[in-house]
Structures are given as structure tokens and as C-alpha cells.
Amino acid sequence: QTQLVESGGGLVQAGGSLRLSCAASGLIFSAYAMGWFRQAPGKEQEFVAAINWSGSNTSYVDSVKGRFTASRNNAKNTVYLQMNSLTPEDTAVYYCAASPFEVTALKNEYDYWGQGTQVTVSS
Numbered sequence: 001q002t003q004l005v006e007s008g009g010g011l012v013q014a015g016g017s018l019r020l021s022c023a024a025s026g027l028i029f030s031a032y033a034m035g036w037f038r039q040a041p042g043k044e045q046e047f048v049a050a051i052n053w054s055g056s057n058t059s060y061v062d063s064v065k066g067r068f069t070a071s072r073n074n075a076k077n078t079v080y081l082q083m084n085s086l087t088p089e090d091t092a093v094y095y096c097a098a099s100p101f102e103v104t105a106l107k108n109e110y111d112y113w114g115q116g117t118q119v120t121v122s123s
Helices: none
Strands: 003-007 010-013 016-025 033-039 048-053 058-060 066-074 079-081 092-099 116-121
Touching: 003 092, 016 066, 016 092, 016 116, 033 066, 033 079, 048 066, 048 079, 058 066, 079 092
Parallel strands: 010 116
Antiparallel strands: 003 016, 016 079, 033 048, 033 092, 048 058, 066 079, 092 116
């Protein structure tokens, strides 16, 4: 069956960096756009970033533009989220997801979801 498994979360000080990974199996990875979403305590899940099947097109929520970078390695069936200049407001559970559409921020256009990885940024 299709699985998305996130890794790379953890505790980091404000101003630090983390790189999240999402390993996919059970799907034709290169046929899917991949997205990153996050959910902070007491808040709704929000779109963070997305990358198209080839990596040639990306989209970001305004709050992470210039700090986060999505990339992918289709040979490894893995998508990444490089997060720099982290702030406490970035604290959340981060989820990756797979969409058959082009880059999209809409949750209902994603077919598969991972279980999430916790990112905590201390001040």
C-alpha cells in the first residue's frame, strides 16, 4: 500500500535549521506533486509548500518564503523541506502529502498523507 513517512523533525533553537524528509512507497512517485502542511497546537492545518513532479515548480505560503525550500529526488522517492531561520511560530507537526495535480495548496487535492513529524522551535 502507499506510505509516506516523514523524518527529520526535532527541537531546535530559534534561528536554527532543520531538514525534513518524506520517503514515499507504493506509488509512482514521479507522477505526483508533493506538498508539506503543518498543524500547530489549537490551530487548523495549513499549507506550507508544494513541489511539482519534476521539481521545476514550487509554491510556498507567504510566512515561509525565503526561509523554506522544497526539493525532491525522484530516484530516491523522497521529498525534502529545508527550513532555515526557524522561529517559535514554526512549531507544529509537519505532514507531507501526495497529489496527482500540479502544485496545489488545497488539502482536498492530496490523495495520500504521512503521519507527521514534530518540529519544535524554542525561543
